[in-house]
Amino acid sequence: MTTVTFTLNGTARRFTGDGDMPLLWYLREDAGLKGTKFGCGIGSCGACTVHMDGMAVRSCGLTMDGLDGTRITTIEGLAGGAPDGPERLHPVQRAWLEEDVAQCGYCQTGQIMAAAALLAETPEPTDRDIETGMTNLCRCGTYLRIRKAVKRAAA
Numbered sequence: 001m002t003t004v005t006f007t008l009n010g011t012a013r014r015f016t017g018d019g020d021m022p023l024l025w026y027l028r029e030d031a032g033l034k035g036t037k038f039g040c041g042i043g044s045c046g047a048c049t050v051h052m053d054g055m056a057v058r059s060c061g062l063t064m065d066g067l068d069g070t071r072i073t074t075i076e077g078l079a080g081g082a083p084d085g086p087e088r089l090h091p092v093q094r095a096w097l098e099e100d101v102a103q104c105g106y107c108q109t110g111q112i113m114a115a116a117a118l119l120a121e122t123p124e125p126t127d128r129d130i131e132t133g134m135t136n137l138c139r140c141g142t143y144l145r146i147r148k149a150v151k152r153a154a155a
């Protein structure tokens, strides 16, 4: 039994339970945040990407006992405290819509979280920065549109 406190999308959370539970399970089943997706479960695909203290991390590979004192952000909290309505989108989300990136859409929340972290670290990424910095998989092959959206969000 583990007890940890952390911040989830700006709200303080306290978790008491199985410390080996993957963060992804907690997000989807306990916190009801279904925007973070399960893909491979072994840290390979990136569908489960969230931010921990601003860094992109794969939530299927993080366990609850490692969360104490951290700040977790999911796609639901990416836009922060912006007002409701169309403005309540992070610039990366807006660029994704403008470039019509999604095909099936399943991997896209993870892609957006990875892109937002990349841009926070590298505000004007080159194609190579995007290729090396974003290793999330997309079975529909939307990589060219993803790259365009990242560049649009950076502009």
Ligand code: FES
Pocket: 037, 038, 039, 040, 041, 042, 043, 044, 045, 046, 047, 048, 049, 058, 059, 060, 061
């Ligand atoms: Fe976590 Fe694939 S579900 S990396």
